[in-house]
Amino acid sequence: MRRVAMMRATFPDALVTGHEPLIPAMTNDPKDRHVLAAAVRADAAVIVTTNLKDFPSAALAPYDIDAVSPDDFLLNQLELNRIATLTCVVDMAHARNRPPVRPVELLDRFSVIAPQFAEEAKAQILNQSEPSPWLIHQRREID
Template sequence: MSFPAYLDACCLVPINLTDVLLRLAETQTYRPLWSERVLNEVERNLPRVSSMTPERARRRVRVMRTQFRDALVTDYESLVPSMTNEQKDRHVLAAAVRGGAAVLVTANTKDFPYEATAPYDIGVVTPDEFLLDQLDLHPEQTLRCLKELVADRRRPPEDLFSFLPKLSKTVPDFCAAVHRRVGE
């Protein structure tokens, strides 16, 4: 079984970051986890922060549900009151606990202090840290995913070096590490 990682909504809204994360999950370097509440948040926020229409946002989330059927964590709501992290994100930690996540991937690490996650043996990492770990542990799969991602982009066509600056808005250290590995 792959390494279980709970993906917070903030990791699933930026399209480039999401593409990388989900392509890696398809190679089974890790198993993504999320809740219906997180997916609803993604669907609600995509049109607000991008040019994506509500219909395209619904379709994107529907594809995520279909492609990663075992990612959905359910029956975590009873754990929410016992969580001690930031109140608005207690549902995230509760779902990560119920799903058996080894790590919670979020840009909002301050909302998940060590004291709140340590009892459940869940690490909290940024998307940058998570992808750097993936690159270190699975360099071939990670680089292949990136190359396939840019090869699939046709409007406009891209290569790795035109894509990395866009991705670096969310994961700058990872992009720098990829750039060092593949050279120019």
């Protein structure tokens, strides 16, 4: 319950309501129709899920929505805005204090659902031949 309260406080615009009437029209897996209905109601472009089989492209196509894995989504974010994505990783690690976790340790945890992202992000953070000013500043916090 605490996690849900924190998510709602952090992302107040993320709660989708009014999607229930759309559920019967959805053709994806019945147990996940509420997810697609909420995505349609929110005019989302992407559903991020580890359960891609329940969101076949034929069910998503009428709504111009794609389903992508967390790994693909995070890799795309890394490609679109490397500094912002890596800063997010560092900020998330710094926010954890029970127990404290270093960014590299956090990325190790990401490897469960986003192994390629975790590997690529660690490589970009730790193995740069010419680090950006941001990474030079953060390096003492990352290693």
